[in-house]
Amino acid sequence: MAGEITIRLDASRYQIPTESDIRRGKSYILQREAMAQALEAQVDIILGDLAEAVVTLCYQYGVDPRTFTLTESYNPELMKKVQALMEQAEDEILSLIDDYATRCTKDRDRMGLLALWIATLGSRNRNLAQVTHDHMYKFIRDLEAAIAALRYARTELARAVTVVRTYLHQIYNIPEVRMAFTRSTVFSAIYIRSRGINPGGVGLSNNGSTNLTNMARLTLQMAWMMSQMMDFREAGAVGYYQLRGSDYKCEVCDEAEGFHLGIPDSTEWPHANCRCYRIPVFVNGETGAPIFSE
Numbered sequence: 001m002a003g004e005i006t007i008r009l010d011a012s013r014y015q016i017p018t019e020s021d022i023r024r025g026k027s028y029i030l031q032r033e034a035m036a037q038a039l040e041a042q043v044d045i046i047l048g049d050l051a052e053a054v055v056t057l058c059y060q061y062g063v064d065p066r067t068f069t070l071t072e073s074y075n076p077e078l079m080k081k082v083q084a085l086m087e088q089a090e091d092e093i094l095s096l097i098d099d100y101a102t103r104c105t106k107d108r109d110r111m112g113l114l115a116l117w118i119a120t121l122g123s124r125n126r127n128l129a130q131v132t133h134d135h136m137y138k139f140i141r142d143l144e145a146a147i148a149a150l151r152y153a154r155t156e157l158a159r160a161v162t163v164v165r166t167y168l169h170q171i172y173n174i175p176e177v178r179m180a181f182t183r184s185t186v187f188s189a190i191y192i193r194s195r196g197i198n199p200g201g202v203g204l205s206n207n208g209s210t211n212l213t214n215m216a217r218l219t220l221q222m223a224w225m226m227s228q229m230m231d232f233r234e235a236g237a238v239g240y241y242q243l244r245g246s247d248y249k250c251e252v253c254d255e256a257e258g259f260h261l262g263i264p265d266s267t268e269w270p271h272a273n274c275r276c277y278r279i280p281v282f283v284n285g286e287t288g289a290p291i292f293s294e
């Protein structure tokens with residue numbers, strides 16, 4: 001963002017952040033976002049491969065479009081194989097999150113602390129592994145809808161795989177799925193019957209895949225913000241100054257701009273698209289303000 005930055009701080013009490021402090025604060029968020037994008041791309045590769053494997057398996061089993069569901073009761077043997085693939089993908093995603101979310105530091109102890117903290121993150125009293133599993137299960141049921149619709153339309157395997165990869169985050173926009181909605185009562189697939197509506201999915205995307213990538217990105221962002229607070233505290237900062245890093249309209253971001261006395265030992269969920277950056281604030285006259293790694 002261009003334009004002049006106004007820092008409102010009592011100069012008799014606090015050291016006024018320098019140009020280079022501001023540059024470092026900004027650069028940290030840019031690095032965080034680059035890492036978040038890289039993580040998201042990696043998660044998408046895992047999900048694309050999983051989708052291909054599940055579609056292929058279901059075609060090999062010659063599933064019937066009308067009675068097909070991805071459940072134990074439809075075909076226990078097929079479901080067992082799908083579950084194994086799901087679990088493997090969940091493990092891969094969780095270790096990717098750990099990897100990218102702890103790249104904010106080179107300190108081994110810090111990495112360990114962050115990894116432990118990350119594992120506790122989640123929502124609605126579910127930890128990260130459980131939330132990952134919930135979203136993964138939704139993704140599997142999204143695939144169920146796609147596979148039922150594609151089988152119904154007599155789509156060949158190679159094309160089915162391409163379609164599912166292409167619409168990885170928009171399963172309910174696949175033309176064959178839209179078509180299936182018009183005859184939804186013919187199907188057993190839960191999200192064909194509901195025409196893509198997920199009751200109780202308030203605040204979540206309609207696609208399990210998107211919930212997974214959002215969760216991965218937000219977890220990384222939280223870990224990076226947490227680690228920065230640890231940096232500030234260890235350096236002896238008495239607070240931090242927050243500035244907006246983007247100019248999209250956001251009251252939450254506007255409100256949080258300015259000086260915050262104290263370094264919190266946890267960090268609130270940075271909401272989607274928040275690029276606000278933080279600069280440590282030191283008491284005036286304090287000697288030897290430490291250097292932060294760029």
Ligand SMILES: [Zn+2]
Pocket residue numbers: 252253274275276
């Ligand atoms: Zn913000």
